[in-house]
Amino acid sequence: MTRVPQTVPPVRTAGLTPMPETQKGPGQGPPPHNVTDTDSTGLPDIAAVITALQERGHQPWEVQNPNSSLWFVRCPNHPFSSSGVRIGDGAGSYDWACLTITPGDTRCTPNQVIDALGVRDLFPATEAQPDEAAVLALMAEMLDSDELDQIPDPEPLIEGLLDLDTLSWIIGRSGNGKTFVTIDICGSVATGTPWHGHKSVQGKVVYVVAEGARGFKKRIRAWEKHHNLKMGKNLLVLPRPVLVNEAEWGALVEACRRIGAVLIVLDTMARVSAGMEENSSKDMGILVHQAERLREACGACVTLVHHQGHKGENGRGSSALIGAMNTEIRVSMDKKTRIVTVENSKQKDEAEGDDLKFLLTPVNLGVNEKGKPQGSAVLVETTLPTSDEDDDADGLSGNPAEIVKIMREHFPFDTATQVQVKGLAMGQPYGMAKSSFYRAWKRLVEEKVLQPDGRSSTRFRLVSLAERYPDLR
Numbered sequence: 001m002t003r004v005p006q007t008v009p010p011v012r013t014a015g016l017t018p019m020p021e022t023q024k025g026p027g028q029g030p031p032p033h034n035v036t037d038t039d040s041t042g043l044p045d046i047a048a049v050i051t052a053l054q055e056r057g058h059q060p061w062e063v064q065n066p067n068s069s070l071w072f073v074r075c076p077n078h079p080f081s082s083s084g085v086r087i088g089d090g091a092g093s094y095d096w097a098c099l100t101i102t103p104g105d106t107r108c109t110p111n112q113v114i115d116a117l118g119v120r121d122l123f124p125a126t127e128a129q130p131d132e133a134a135v136l137a138l139m140a141e142m143l144d145s146d147e148l149d150q151i152p153d154p155e156p157l158i159e160g161l162l163d164l165d166t167l168s169w170i171i172g173r174s175g176n177g178k179t180f181v182t183i184d185i186c187g188s189v190a191t192g193t194p195w196h197g198h199k200s201v202q203g204k205v206v207y208v209v210a211e212g213a214r215g216f217k218k219r220i221r222a223w224e225k226h227h228n229l230k231m232g233k234n235l236l237v238l239p240r241p242v243l244v245n246e247a248e249w250g251a252l253v254e255a256c257r258r259i260g261a262v263l264i265v266l267d268t269m270a271r272v273s274a275g276m277e278e279n280s281s282k283d284m285g286i287l288v289h290q291a292e293r294l295r296e297a298c299g300a301c302v303t304l305v306h307h308q309g310h311k312g313e314n315g316r317g318s319s320a321l322i323g324a325m326n327t328e329i330r331v332s333m334d335k336k337t338r339i340v341t342v343e344n345s346k347q348k349d350e351a352e353g354d355d356l357k358f359l360l361t362p363v364n365l366g367v368n369e370k371g372k373p374q375g376s377a378v379l380v381e382t383t384l385p386t387s388d389e390d391d392d393a394d395g396l397s398g399n400p401a402e403i404v405k406i407m408r409e410h411f412p413f414d415t416a417t418q419v420q421v422k423g424l425a426m427g428q429p430y431g432m433a434k435s436s437f438y439r440a441w442k443r444l445v446e447e448k449v450l451q452p453d454g455r456s457s458t459r460f461r462l463v464s465l466a467e468r469y470p471d472l473r
Contacts, residue, residue, distance in 0.1 A: 154166070155201075156199070156201065157189065157200065157201050157203075157262060157263060157301045158185065158188065158189070158195050158198050158199070158200045158201075159198045159199040159200070160198050161185075161195065161198055161327070161329075161344060162185070162263075162301045162303070162327055163301060163326065163327070164201070164262060164299055164300065164301055165295060165299045165300070165301070166295065166301050166302075166326035166327065166348075167288070167291055167292065167295060167301075167302050167303075167304075167324055167325050167326055168301060168302070168303045168304075168325055168326055168327035168328070168329065169269070169303065169304040169305070169306050169321070169325050169327075169328055169329070170182055170303060170304070170305050170306070170329045170330075170331060171305075171306045171307070171308045171328065171329070171330055171331070172307075172308050172330060172331030172332060172333075173307065173308045173332070173333075174307060175333070175408075175409070176308075176331050176332055176333040176340065177331055177333055177340040177358075177360060177379075178267075178305050178331045179212070179216075179219065179267060179305065180219065180340070180360060180377065180378070180379055181329070181331050181340070181342055181358075181379065182265055182267060182303070182305055183219050183220065183223055184223065184378070184379050185263075185303075186205045186207060186231070186235060186263065186265065187223045187224075187227065187229070187231060188200045189201065189202065189203060189205050189234075189262065189263050190202070190203075190204075190205045190231035190232070190234035190235045191227075191229045191230075191231060191234070193227070193229065196356055196381055201262060202234070203234065203260070203261070203262030203263065204234055204236065204259050204260055204261045204262060204263075205231070205234060205235050205236065205261065205262070205263045205264075205265070206236050206238070206255075206256050206259060206261040206263070206264045206265070207235065207236070207237045207238070207265045207267065208238045208241065208242060208252075208264075208265060208266050208267065208272065209237055209238065209239050209240070209267055210240070210241035210242075210266065210267060210268055210271035210272050211241070211267070211268055211271045212267075213239035213240065215376075216237065216239070218365060218374060218375070218376040219376045219377075220235070220237075221365055221376070222363035222365060222375070222376035222377060222378050223378050225363055225365065226361075226363050226378040227378075236259060236261075238252075241271045241272050241274070242272060243272060243273070243274060243275070244272055244273055244276075244286065244287050244290040244291070245273070245275065245276060245286060245290075249290055249293075252294070253293050253294055253297045254297070256294060256297065256298050256300065257297040257298050260298070261298050261300045262298075262299075262300050262301065263300060263301050263303065264294055264298065264300050264301070264302045264303065265303045265304075265305065266291070266302070266303070266304045266305065267305035268304075268305050268306060268307065269287070269304040269305065269306040269307075270306070270307060273287050278318065279318055280318060281318045281319075281320045283318075284318040284320045284321050285320055287321075288320065288321065288324040291304065291324075292324075306321075308330070322346070325346065325348075326347075326348045327344070327346060327347055327348070328344075328345045328346035329342060329343070329344055329345070330342075330343040330345045331343075334386040335408060337384065337386055338359070338360060338408075338462075339357050339358065339359060339382065339384060339386050340357070340358045340359070340360060340379065341355055341356070341357050341358075341386065342355065342356045342357075342358065343355045356381065357381070357382050357383070357384065357386070358379035358380060358381055358382060359379070359380050359382045359384070360377045360378075360379065360380075361377055361378055361379075361380045362375055362376075362377050362453075362461070363375055363376055363377060363378055373453075375453070398440070399425075399432055399436050399437065399439070399440035400440045400443055400444050400449075402425065402430050402432065402440075403421060403425060403437070403440055403441060403444060403450075404444070404449065404462065406421055406424050406425060406430070407421065407450070407462040408462065410424060411461075411462070415453040415459040415460060415461045416459065416460060416461075417458050417459055417460070418441060418458070418460065421441070421460075422434070422437050422441075425437050445460070448463060449462065449463060450462060450463065451463050
């Protein structure tokens with residue numbers, strides 16, 4: 001990788017000829033500058049490309065492989081509208097426009113290369129005079145202080161938590177219970193029942209299950225069984241993703257409008273924005289725009305379920321995301337007690353609510369069509385305090401603590417057989433001997449840290465402190 005010097009040597013890749021003017025399509029006319037378009041071999045001159053970028057308002061900083069057939073051009077703080085290679089660094093995100101020039105390619109003039117790279121002009125070629133009617137119409141939309149009362153107050157969907165006609169997101173690390181919290185909220189809206197003391201508005205819920213669709217049904221059935229309520233036709237589930245940057249998104253917007261949805265959930269944000277760069281403010285601006293289309297079409301609360309970064313407390317990706325959200329709900333789980341904490345960490349227009357704490361309580365769902373036992377879990381509010389200690393629960397250490405760690409990381413809401421856990425414990429990075437594993441497993445069963453799940457004698461689940469010591473509630 002090289003810095004762009006004052007004088008850049010031309011590209012030296014043989015085999016290309018300039019495109020005749022008669023073959024140029026729209027937007028591929030003569031360049032607006034007076035430079036040599038090609039070098040002595042008839043190839044695009046990289047110095048001319050740099051000049052053309054500068055004249056368009058860009059500040060090209062680096063060029064990678066300037067003397068080969070693969071070009072990477074970077075302009076700081078401005079994303080290219082191309083599908084090229086994109087990278088980020090600790091200081092921020094940069095987008096690379098890339099183009100492979102192969103023998104026989106006719107994209108030779110600087111402007112043709114720039115068009116192929118997908119670089120858009122930062123500034124229009126001319127400053128056109130604004131339309132007078134447009135100016136007057138814009139002025140007519142402006143409100144003075146007395147007229148601000150014409151703007152309606154926010155309408156709550158769940159009082160003190162979510163409003164209609166807003167964007168929100170629910171964030172948390174993987175395995176911390178984000179979807180359980182989201183389903184709990186959806187159940188309250190679909191049935192019109194209060195959400196843990198917060199009055200809710202009953203209405204249609206559209207839930208886009210962009211990942212984990214196979215287990216979603218069990219979670220809904222567990223909620224309905226626990227609350228003795230049916231979400232029924234007020235819950236509409238799409239068991240696959242719809243990508244925000246594809247034409248089908250418009251169909252989703254119209255479908256939700258016709259349904260009259262009051263709550264639309266996109267779970268997860270990463271799956272509905274597949275192929276887009278989370279750290280790109282441009283790409284995330286497109287995502288926010290598409291979510292706003294949903295909101296405007298339905299007047300609904302549009303909720304994105306998103307993963308929290310491994311470091312820090314914010315959701316992954318560009319800061320443009322949190323800035324666009326009216327509400328942020330942060331979900332975390334105490335690793336020892338398995339208590340789920342729901343924190344209302346951002347409210348744009350009202351006070352943030354108090355934290356709520358829940359236990360993930362198992363629900364037995366009987367057997368499936370193949371006769372196999374099945375179950376899931378629901379949130380049950382608790383006053384049990386979370387642990388502030390760093391050591392493992394009940395003073396466990398060594399191999400028993402490692403087995404507990406495996407259960408938490410690999411089977412957080414499900415059960416596992418002894419054989420499954422043993423395979424992980426004896427592999428890397430644990431490297432536990434077989435005899436050591438069996439001794440540790442026996443201790444955990446005897447101390448009721450691991451218990452048979454009640455559906456199968458060969459499957460065990462990790463028991464929380466709250467279940468082992470109910471008097472602590």
